[in-house]
Amino acid sequence: MKKIILLCLFLISASYINAQIYNIENSNGQTITSCAVDFYDNSSGNYSPNVNQTITFQSNSVTNTHLKVSFSIFDIDASDTLYVYDGLNTTSPLIGKYNNSNPLTAGQNVVQSTISNLSGALTFRFVTDASIQKAGWFAALVCVKNCQRVIATLDTILTSPKPDSNYVDVCLGKPVTLVAAENFPDNNIAYHQSKNNCTYEWDFGDGSPVATGFSVSHTYAVRKGYDVILKITDSVGCINTNALGTRVRISSKPRTTIQPLADMCSGNTKIINVGYNPNSTILVEPMGFSQISKQGFDSTMFIPDGPACPPGVYNTNVFFNNFPMGATITAATDILAICVNIEHSFSGDLGFRIRCPNNQSVNIDPNQHSGSNGLGNFYEPDGSACLASANIQGVGWNYCWSDFYPTNGTLGSHKGTGPTKIDSTNTVNHTNYYVPANPLSGLIGCPLNGTWSIEITDDWGIDNGYIFNWTLELQANLMPGSWTYDVKIDSVGFAGPFITALSDTTAIIAPTTGGNYIYNISLVDEFGCVWDTTTTMKVITTPHPHIGSDTAVCYPHSVLLSADTISSNYSWLTPSGTQTTQSIYSDTTFHSAVYSFNYVLTATNSNISNTLNCIGMDTIQVTLNPKPEISYSSDPPQPLQGCEPLVINYFNESSPPLSTYNWSFGDGQTLTTYDTASVTHIYAAGSYMLGITATTINGCTQSFMSLPNYVTSFPQPKADFTWDPPIGLRSNPMINFVNLTTPNNPTFTWNWDFGDNTATSDSMNPSHSFPSIPDEKEYTVTLISISDHGSGIKCTDTNSYKVKIVDDLLIFPNIMTPNADGINDKFEIGALIKGGAYSETQVIIYNRWGKKVYENTNYKNDFGGEGLPDGVYYVTIKAKGILKDVEYKSSLQILR
Numbered sequence: 001m002k003k004i005i006l007l008c009l010f011l012i013s014a015s016y017i018n019a020q021i022y023n024i025e026n027s028n029g030q031t032i033t034s035c036a037v038d039f040y041d042n043s044s045g046n047y048s049p050n051v052n053q054t055i056t057f058q059s060n061s062v063t064n065t066h067l068k069v070s071f072s073i074f075d076i077d078a079s080d081t082l083y084v085y086d087g088l089n090t091t092s093p094l095i096g097k098y099n100n101s102n103p104l105t106a107g108q109n110v111v112q113s114t115i116s117n118l119s120g121a122l123t124f125r126f127v128t129d130a131s132i133q134k135a136g137w138f139a140a141l142v143c144v145k146n147c148q149r150v151i152a153t154l155d156t157i158l159t160s161p162k163p164d165s166n167y168v169d170v171c172l173g174k175p176v177t178l179v180a181a182e183n184f185p186d187n188n189i190a191y192h193q194s195k196n197n198c199t200y201e202w203d204f205g206d207g208s209p210v211a212t213g214f215s216v217s218h219t220y221a222v223r224k225g226y227d228v229i230l231k232i233t234d235s236v237g238c239i240n241t242n243a244l245g246t247r248v249r250i251s252s253k254p255r256t257t258i259q260p261l262a263d264m265c266s267g268n269t270k271i272i273n274v275g276y277n278p279n280s281t282i283l284v285e286p287m288g289f290s291q292i293s294k295q296g297f298d299s300t301m302f303i304p305d306g307p308a309c310p311p312g313v314y315n316t317n318v319f320f321n322n323f324p325m326g327a328t329i330t331a332a333t334d335i336l337a338i339c340v341n342i343e344h345s346f347s348g349d350l351g352f353r354i355r356c357p358n359n360q361s362v363n364i365d366p367n368q369h370s371g372s373n374g375l376g377n378f379y380e381p382d383g384s385a386c387l388a389s390a391n392i393q394g395v396g397w398n399y400c401w402s403d404f405y406p407t408n409g410t411l412g413s414h415k416g417t418g419p420t421k422i423d424s425t426n427t428v429n430h431t432n433y434y435v436p437a438n439p440l441s442g443l444i445g446c447p448l449n450g451t452w453s454i455e456i457t458d459d460w461g462i463d464n465g466y467i468f469n470w471t472l473e474l475q476a477n478l479m480p481g482s483w484t485y486d487v488k489i490d491s492v493g494f495a496g497p498f499i500t501a502l503s504d505t506t507a508i509i510a511p512t513t514g515g516n517y518i519y520n521i522s523l524v525d526e527f528g529c530v531w532d533t534t535t536t537m538k539v540i541t542t543p544h545p546h547i548g549s550d551t552a553v554c555y556p557h558s559v560l561l562s563a564d565t566i567s568s569n570y571s572w573l574t575p576s577g578t579q580t581t582q583s584i585y586s587d588t589t590f591h592s593a594v595y596s597f598n599y600v601l602t603a604t605n606s607n608i609s610n611t612l613n614c615i616g617m618d619t620i621q622v623t624l625n626p627k628p629e630i631s632y633s634s635d636p637p638q639p640l641q642g643c644e645p646l647v648i649n650y651f652n653e654s655s656p657p658l659s660t661y662n663w664s665f666g667d668g669q670t671l672t673t674y675d676t677a678s679v680t681h682i683y684a685a686g687s688y689m690l691g692i693t694a695t696t697i698n699g700c701t702q703s704f705m706s707l708p709n710y711v712t713s714f715p716q717p718k719a720d721f722t723w724d725p726p727i728g729l730r731s732n733p734m735i736n737f738v739n740l741t742t743p744n745n746p747t748f749t750w751n752w753d754f755g756d757n758t759a760t761s762d763s764m765n766p767s768h769s770f771p772s773i774p775d776e777k778e779y780t781v782t783l784i785s786i787s788d789h790g791s792g793i794k795c796t797d798t799n800s801y802k803v804k805i806v807d808d809l810l811i812f813p814n815i816m817t818p819n820a821d822g823i824n825d826k827f828e829i830g831a832l833i834k835g836g837a838y839s840e841t842q843v844i845i846y847n848r849w850g851k852k853v854y855e856n857t858n859y860k861n862d863f864g865g866e867g868l869p870d871g872v873y874y875v876t877i878k879a880k881g882i883l884k885d886v887e888y889k890s891s892l893q894i895l896r
Helices: 004-017
Strands: 020-023 032-033 034-041 052-058 066-075 081-085 094-098 110-112 121-127 136-144 166-170 176-179 199-202 215-218 225-233 246-251 256-258 272-277 283-284 285-291 294-297 301-303 313-320 335-344 350-355 361-365 397-402 452-459 464-475 483-485 488-494 498-500 505-509 515-525 530-540 551-554 560-562 569-574 577-578 581-585 595-606 613-625 630-636 638-642 646-652 659-664 670-674 679-685 686-688 691-696 701-703 711-716 721-724 727-729 736-741 750-754 766-770 778-789 793-807 838-846 852-856 872-879 886-896
Touching: 034 052, 034 361, 052 066, 176 793, 199 215, 256 530, 272 488, 272 515, 272 686, 301 872, 313 464, 335 350, 335 452, 488 498, 638 646, 646 711, 659 679, 670 679, 670 686, 721 793
Parallel strands: 020 034, 032 052, 166 246, 272 283, 551 613, 638 711, 727 793
Antiparallel strands: 034 136, 052 121, 066 110, 066 136, 081 094, 081 121, 176 215, 199 225, 225 246, 256 283, 272 505, 285 483, 294 464, 301 464, 313 452, 335 397, 335 464, 350 361, 350 452, 488 515, 498 505, 515 530, 560 581, 569 577, 569 595, 595 613, 630 646, 646 679, 659 670, 659 691, 686 711, 691 701, 721 736, 736 766, 750 778, 778 793, 838 852, 838 872, 872 886
């Protein structure tokens, strides 16, 4: 088959450029001078075994002095080798050794003589062994300028996203930035090459215009793989001999099928998982991509309600541009499947038609106007017919039509009566595909390239829905040379109320309260793209009724028992039977002894369909007890009054049952006793009420509260006084007394005893002159305060203080004889120490030349002339007194 292809290539080449044809096995050792050569390994079949042959090619052009060889076929076994030398013979530098382990294919199929090769020639040596022979090669040789090499490569640091091998992986809708690297291996040998004097032309592989520039950015509109071509032309006109080899792979949101989450009770748990397993809660369709065969519309579109919302026909498009020019649909099975992901509450409203680029179309599911089964996990009821904002999205399911995969009858045969849900198509295992209402052979002749659309017609009222995506899948063999890739889910993130991830694909939902909860599932694929999908779940609140702790009441009271939670229904088990209200009262029937009963409450919440009951229970024991009695007497008997502190004895005369008594005496003081025979309390001045509360051992109480002023404790007068001056002086022994007692009735009297055998009761604030004495003396002054409250009640208080009279007469000596005879040995100032009339005394002594020889700021009559010779000295004395300050200056003679 190869040699036939070669012959065709020979004929084309010869007819177009009149190329010479050379077979290395027939031209061993030759040097061929030409600028148009077709070069191969053998005339027919595979190359021969045990070959060791050489051929050299050289340019015959004055301007294009070097050779460029492009290999269109290359198949050399790894045990055989084609050697290429940069010159006229095999002693020239070796450019490379090539076989199927290092092939001249896939964009690296060009060999060119280098600028350092002055001859411009290339020498080929082919060596084979006897083991395996392959088809060999076919190459075209032309003459080119003497070029410095230009290598097309990416700058892997600046290109974004960063390439992985030769692949640049990017999320749909995100830009890719391609930056060329400056790769000039021969730079400055003959001329200078740089990014600034080269032109860069980028073909993004998606049919968009060629972009120029060292760095370019592009956003791909369709999820698929793209081969990027970079042509670099330097200032001499030399271009890169290698292909860039970069492929851009686009990832888009994976298609998911969400199993509806059944209603659950709060307090329970539910496991959800994401994966490719059909039993997964969120089934992810493996996001494989065949470059040529599958495209999809991947955005949510609202399908409003039929005739009420014109136009009533909604189109979504996909675009193909990667098929061979002029390629068409030749058989119905060229179309593998047409799939929609949709939710709609009434399938009878809808019709579906597929339309190809030349406007041929096939009605794959007509509007039947009958059958009320829904599509997907639809939401009811619908809101305003034409506003998407008023209609909550349900969860779309996949529905696919195919003449290729196993089928499940027409979609119309499943519309039936409802509302139930038509089973979805499993696009992983290719089951439950539906037969088109009209054969897809009606699309034979449709161009593969161009815009394909699906038309959805809603021509009946009432029901709305959403389409989330649709895909057109064609046979992968319609385009040769295709390549594929898979984008798998790398990790999964879970977000929503009460959800916790257990692993990277599994989470647990453990709601503690009821509600309609939305859970966001983030799918992170291998390209780092994040795609979100959501699912919802209705949680019914599990009642947790709490009636309260066990309690007791005293006859004839009852207690209100109430469920502290709102539930669909209640059921109480009581002594009198069953009750169904939220609150009830406990039994109040008289019982001679303690009586107890357990009240049992069952609270239930149900979902709308009554298929799920969430139940909670609580029990409380209520005990009915008898109440106590109160009886007492007092000493003194009523009326209870007297001077403070008023002491009253209360005598308990209550009869059984035994009780605890809480006495409240009205003055803020309380006392708790247990069947005590008597209680004593001391009252301060004031009027008080008496309160008694008796409590049985079962907690039942009985209370007594007296009238106001039941107890009166008259205040004691407070006999207290001060005097001025605080210390009496010999020179002024008059003391003024100030009575601090506040009268509390008009019959208040005071009795004074001044301690010097004199007394008075005529004045509240008397003045008294004590005897003038030559020395200090203290007198005990006593005050008796009396208040008369009538009824023979008089309240008194007595208080005494000592009043001091001191000597304030200072005597300053002018001679001292410190000879230890006990007479005038010290410089003693009369009344300085014994009287206490002076608090601070400063003494300074100077000699006759004015030099200070002694100083004391707190003088205590203790200077004895120590260290000073006999003679006359001068003294300055300052004394701070109670009534006056004294300053005195005199002479002092020391004589021993």
